[in-house]
Amino acid sequence: MIELVAFLGNYGPEYANTRHNAAWLFEESLPWASRLNWSDKYKSKFSSADYEQFVTWLPEGTSVPSSYPKKLYFMKPLTYMNLSGEAIGEASRFFKIPPENVLIVHDEIELPIGTVSLKWSGGLGGHNGLRSAKSVLGTADFWRLRFGVGKPKDGNVAEYVLGSFSPDERIILSQVFAQAAVLFGKVLTSRDPQRLVPEWGKKKCMA
DSSP states (O other): OOOEEEEOOOOSGGGTTBGGGHHHHHHHHSTTGGGOOOEEETTEEEEEEEHHHHHHHSOTTOOOOSSOOSEEEEEEESSOGGGHHHHHHHHHHHTTOOGGGEEEEEEETTSOTTEEEEEESOOOTTOHHHHHHHHHHTOSOSEEEEEEOOOOTTSOHHHHHTSBOOHHHHHHHHHHHHHHHHHHHHHHTOSOGGGGHHHHSSEEOOO
């Protein structure tokens, strides 16, 4: 069951609307985002919530497993994308959270914009944040929630992911984020997120 969620991105106003910060934009869009109290810990902006309290933030009637962790932990690493694993590793070691109970939320150039994907383990798709996490955790066996941002036409990936979303892309993202918030709640209240993969393994979320 998920205990630690890491939203990957780059710290600083110059990165706020960039494709590499899709996960941070998603976190900010969550209906209950204002309930999280962030502090600087574990090389990140860090927050936690009592699990029973967290469930009350979700839509009425949300199914809750018979057993669950006492707390959920949320983090936005401040190490910049390429060293995200340092923050994830520090928090997971301190709270003794195994990699399989970690969910990493990130942008994904291998998916078109308008797509959200829940994935377990597997390849890293050239994503430096995931590569750092694998290096520190010692395994790629962790969960990922991926937001498609599309590929650059000119092949310059670094410049592309550090570029800003267009106004039209932000409209698409708002549609994706609204549906992904539902998925996110289901993932965090499921003892076996694998059961969600058939529907959410690669889902187009545009209206």
